[in-house]
Amino acid sequence: xxxxxxxxxxxxxxxxxxxxxxxxxxxxxxxxxxxxxxxxxxxxxxxxxxxxxxxxxxxxxxxxxxxxxxxxxxxxxxxxxxxxxxxxxxxxxxxxxxxxxxxxxxxxxxxxxxxxxxxxxxxxxxxxxxxxxxxxxxxxxxxxxxxxxxxxxxxxxxxxxxxxxxxxxxxxxxxxxxxxxxxxxxxxxxxxxxxxxxxxxxxxxxxxxxxxxxxxxxxxxxxxxxxxxxxxxxxxxxxxxxxxxxxxxxxxxxxxxxxxxxxxxxxxxx
Amino acid sequence: xxxxxxxxxxxxxxxxxxxxxxxxxxxxxxxxxxxxxxxxxxxxxxxxxxxxxxxxxxxxxxxxxxxxxxxxxxxxxxxxxxxxxxxxxxxxx
Numbered sequence: 001x002x003x004x005x006x007x008x009x010x011x012x013x014x015x016x017x018x019x020x021x022x023x024x025x026x027x028x029x030x031x032x033x034x035x036x037x038x039x040x041x042x043x044x045x046x047x048x049x050x051x052x053x054x055x056x057x058x059x060x061x062x063x064x065x066x067x068x069x070x071x072x073x074x075x076x077x078x079x080x081x082x083x084x085x086x087x088x089x090x091x092x093x094x095x096x097x098x099x100x101x102x103x104x105x106x107x108x109x110x111x112x113x114x115x116x117x118x119x120x121x122x123x124x125x126x127x128x129x130x131x132x133x134x135x136x137x138x139x140x141x142x143x144x145x146x147x148x149x150x151x152x153x154x155x156x157x158x159x160x161x162x163x164x165x166x167x168x169x170x171x172x173x174x175x176x177x178x179x180x181x182x183x184x185x186x187x188x189x190x191x192x193x194x195x196x197x198x199x200x201x202x203x204x205x206x207x208x209x210x211x212x213x214x215x216x217x218x219x220x221x222x223x224x225x226x227x228x229x230x231x232x233x234x235x236x237x238x239x240x241x242x243x244x245x246x247x248x249x250x251x252x253x254x255x256x257x258x259x260x261x262x263x264x265x266x267x268x269x270x
Numbered sequence: 271x272x273x274x275x276x277x278x279x280x281x282x283x284x285x286x287x288x289x290x291x292x293x294x295x296x297x298x299x300x301x302x303x304x305x306x307x308x309x310x311x312x313x314x315x316x317x318x319x320x321x322x323x324x325x326x327x328x329x330x331x332x333x334x335x336x337x338x339x340x341x342x343x344x345x346x347x348x349x350x351x352x353x354x355x356x357x358x359x360x361x362x363x
Contacts, residue, residue: 046297
């Protein structure tokens with residue numbers, strides 16, 4: 001094999017790894033922001049702090065992942081984008097997060113449903129990534145998996161409490177799950193980027209994460225006395241979704257709030 | 271959720287120390303109280319173990335009994351372990 005071919009194979013691998021890391025970082029960032037919106041607005045003081053803790057865990061993951069994505073990108077393009085550039089200076093269609101994490105906090109059950117489905121996904125993802133051939137990703141995932149184990153436990157506890165609670169709490173929990181469910185298919189949809197990082201042992205192919213996720217989520221739903229929603233996936237135009245930069249209507253409003261300060265006062269610091 | 275009972279929280283900072291009362295919180299049941307305690311009182315690495323106790327289960331001395339309960343110990347210096355030397359290197363005493 002000639003040197004040029006080696007170079008192009010490695011460039012393709014690096015391109016996929018950068019795109020993959022950006023997706024993981026965007027997932028964590030947007031999930032973090034949705035929870036941060038509830039700071040000082042939680043259903044009780046104790047839960048307010050719990051949600052803020054989880055939000056901060058996710059923000060820490062987002063910072064590590066976006067910083068790493070920026071440095072991988074720099075190797076390819078020669079231009080560095082910092083974590084702040086990536087978080088605050090990209091527009092909606094440049095974000096590659098799954099749409100599940102951007103769903104609004106319609107009521108507390110919606111927050112719980114989103115957190116249950118997402119943290120169960122992140123748990124399987126980080127468990128797999130802890131064995132990544134990429135040392136940086138393996139390190140980030142190894143630390144994050146402990147955090148996410150608690151996020152999953154927290155959301156499971158609330159799902160059972162609400163699902164197996166009063167008639168009203170059970171109805172609300174079921175409604176919230178049904179609203180979030182159509183966006184779970186996207187978590188397990190593969191494409192060229194995912195297949196590339198999986199083939200090179202750097203990342204996980206989403207469909208491989210599904211069986212364990214199914215077992216866990218089904219177990220929680222059974223304990224909560226809730227049925228697994230029977231609703232079809234929602235996809236954007238031409239089958240595209242968050243990974244391709246096609247987001248839900250609510251996402252633009254989320255970004256407007258998240259990015260406003262940085263864009264109005266570039267470089268603002270505490 | 272304001273009607274949830276009150277729980278008292280005890281945290282052990284590290285192995286070898288005893289659990290110390292750190293505060294209270296509201297929770298629906300013991301499992302919920304433990305999780306709330308973890309989120310409220312151990313977020314800065316304060317502990318390695320947490321106890322939660324229903325506040326209603328705690329019997330407390332009454333403030334008006336203070337004189338009868340505690341003042342008589344005031345002049346009993348011989349009850350303090352100060353009449354023998356403490357060996358060097360003994361911690362947490």
